[in-house]
């Protein structure tokens with residue numbers, strides 16, 4: 070179909086034409102060059118000018134005899150007719166293959182875009198976009214394709230959103246789009262295997278750790294402590310040993326530095342992640358298997374340790390040819406391989422190694438992040454394929470543009486304007502492709518969908534209504550440079566206490582109790598730690614809190630605990646510095662400030678509303694909140710999500726959290742919130 074004729078100045082790379090038919094940005098056009106070859110172009114801009122529509126075309130080129138993409142050497146002549154390009158021609162010139170991972174349709178066309186599977190394993194992929202733009206969704210699409218093509222994948226899943234690959238997509242809205250993409254609902258239950266902390270098959274890490282591994286897993290290690298670790302590990306090198314053995318050896322060291330070290334190792338061992346029977350690499354990487362490592366119940370530090378240890382072993386075994394080629398998918402990559410300056414975490418090193426050497430050995434990496442500016446630049450630049458969805462943050466845009474070879478400023482504008490679910494695919498073909506990501510065959514497990522579904526069903530989520538307005542805050546705190554509203558997650562637990570119905574709140578991020586005192590929200594400090602102790606440890610703590618001080622014999626008698634068992638418990642508690650002793654009497658140092666539930670009930674009532682602002686995700690699942698309650702002897706009748714509003718302001722470059730109901734500055738809160746934003 071004729072679209073119009075070329076006018077004005079032309080070069081070999083671009084030209085304009087007056088439209089005689091309807092044209093849109095990103096439409097493909099074909100033109101014959103002066104040598105008679107058909108050339109493909111794409112409409113880059115459309116401008117309406119004095120009643121006329123003018124299209125500006127970027128020339129893509131033609132394929133030469135050897136199949137290479139070439140651009141004409143002579144500019145197009147004025148008056149050359151511009152035609153709408155035909156599907157087959159577009160495919161041929163762009164180099165879109167006919168098989169591989171079916172990702173979606175070329176935006177505006179009925180042309181399926183397949184990514185070559187080989188390419189995906191051999192060259193790393195980055196999926197980059199702001200929150201809610203569709204990263205996890207497109208990652209889900211690719212995982213479905215890996216399953217279709219038998220490509221083994223291991224998914225680092227910090228939010229527990231990928232297990233739904235085993236469920237058919239039943240979302241009504243999405244079912245309607247399936248026909249357009251030519252797909253049908255399907256479950257990959259047989260191929261998906263979930264490993265987790267408390268769900269799926271338990272993840273177990275090899276307990277025989279090298280000195281370097283131990284050091285990188287601990288938060289802060291002094292030189293003296295490093296010395297102890299090296300000598301202890303060296304002394305055991307020749308035999309099998311576990312983390313427990315390391316602790317015992319550390320305790321028999323001479324140096325005083327051992328106490329803190331043993332206590333740190335103790336908390337590592339208490340995670341119960343380490344075992345002499347670790348999860349095998351051959352269990353994780355198998356032909357036709359997608360392994361999901363659901364880390365949603367682990368704290369961030371622990372998540373990074375798991376990634377470090379597992380990625381390390383997978384890569385080592387792959388190098389030795391013990392497991393097939395695979396792809397490692399890392400969600401929230403900024404947390405697992407942060408850019409220097411944003412902190413070093415245990416998993417940084419191995420991910421850097423896989424990024425630079427993985428391709429040689431058939432260990433592919435798929436990095437997913439909403440903060441490209443905070444992902445290790447070296448890793449990003451090793452990703453030859455980029456799937457970019459909408460990004461608006463200038464720093465993140467800069468980082469993305471910098472990581473793409475030959476990217477133009479125009480590309481930046483394009484990325485800002487991408488609608489949800491539409492992606493720019495760079496690096497698969499010579500020219501970036503704009504792909505309308507297909508609907509998933511399986512259910513999407515991401516957060517977004519739950520919130521929208523709930524809103525539709527029940528007209529909102531439970532929310533405490535903010536009292537202060539943006540303007541109020543700006544008036545109270547002068548010189549505010551930036552202000553955002555956040556919705557802070559809390560678990561609302563309905564319970565009966567002393568015969569009356571009571572609503573209690575548990576912080577959805579820290580797992581601590583939230584209560585009200587003098588009108589302000591307060592949080593307990595150590596409930597989470599307390600709940601994680603063993604029953605005998607808890608018994609001793611509670612006893613000593615009530616008794617102030619007691620001897621071993623007295624404690625044993627009152628708690629009806631055998632002295633030998635008690636001694637073991639006491640040893641651990643001493644190590645953790647939760648109790649102390651003068652050698653005879655034991656007393657409690659653990660600060661357990663359980664409030665009187667009845668006196669400190671949160672008096673405010675949440676209402677059903679729709680969420681505005683930034684919503685922080687729950688990091689403590691309801692099951693853990695319930696467990697904490699049960700430790701304190703409270704049963705839950707029901708438990709539901711609610712959100713509490715805070716303003717986050719930036720003043721003189723520092724961030725503050727302000728309770729949006731009481732207007733109080735929350736000093737402690739900002740420390741952990743800012744890590745999440």
Ligand SMILES: Nc1ncnc2c1ncn2[C@@H]1O[C@H](COP(=O)(O)OP(=O)(O)O)[C@@H](O)[C@H]1O
Pocket residue numbers: 198199200201202203204205206207243489490491505506507508509513515516517518519
């Ligand atoms: N290609 C798509 N088709 C249909 N819906 C999509 C698509 N991409 C994203 N969405 C919708 O947008 C929401 C957010 O996408 P998600 O992938 O979870 O975002 P994020 O980038 O934060 O990982 C999803 O819940 C889904 O409803």
Ligand SMILES: [Mg+2]
Pocket residue numbers: 204205206515
């Ligand atoms: Mg996501």
